[in-house]
Amino acid sequence: MINNVVLVGRMTRDAELRYTPSNQAVATFSLAVNRNFKNQAGEREADFINCVIWRQQAENLANWAKKGTLIGITGRIQTRNYENQQGQRVYVTEVIADNFQILESRATRENNGGYSAGGNFGQQSQNNFSSTPNNNFGAPASQSTPNFGRDESPFGNTNPMDISDDDLPF
Template identity: 35%
Template sequence: MNAISLIGRLTKDIELKDIGEGRLVTSNTLAVRKTYKKDGSSDADFIPFVAWGKRAELLEEYCSKGDLIGLTGRMQSRSYKTESEDMRYVVEMLVEDLEFLQKKSPDKVAANPS
């Protein structure tokens, strides 16, 4: 079985890409808080994800950096060659469903401009 559910915060604003023939995609990273604290501060795992089609459009329309979202889907792996012919391997979450949970609070935005 290959199933994963995550709740976390977006690490950057959503950028929608049109790869031709009306196919839309976005990739981003979800910061998922760990259940333990390291040296008194919280720690997180950073999980890359990719969303296609309507899911990508919904993320781009309603979400921005820092928003708390829930994602369900599956893990996938792929590989590609760089321009210098180096092989790169990627493991990422393929989003199959999403939930909008919480917008980043305005006071955090003011305290942490980016």
């Protein structure tokens, strides 16, 4: 049997970090994950998915990822139930995350001011990675190290493409 989940989305709020009586860290958070299609009004909808992460990963998430951060998680779906104060059985389905990864740089998050409903697809990232020679991998000092930063477009044009979402095959 297989129960694997991979999600990429933006955090809707800061992770809520707590500790169990046995001092195990647990963080709860939710991700806004865009759907792959538009509704009848031509707008993209999102699903808001509740997630839980445990132990050191929970502490790392709470310390490094904040509301609006684009993250990827891997984990599994789990359903639990409990009886509320009115005596009704309540079922809760959530993603138990095993791992997470922040998918954008801190500079990108700060420059874009967090999450933007329209997305940030047309904006250029201004990461300033060092391109000074460091003589790595046995290269002679006279050769310069290539710039692997994202400050230049590989297509030579820094203007965003004007393509309608309806023209895309995905």
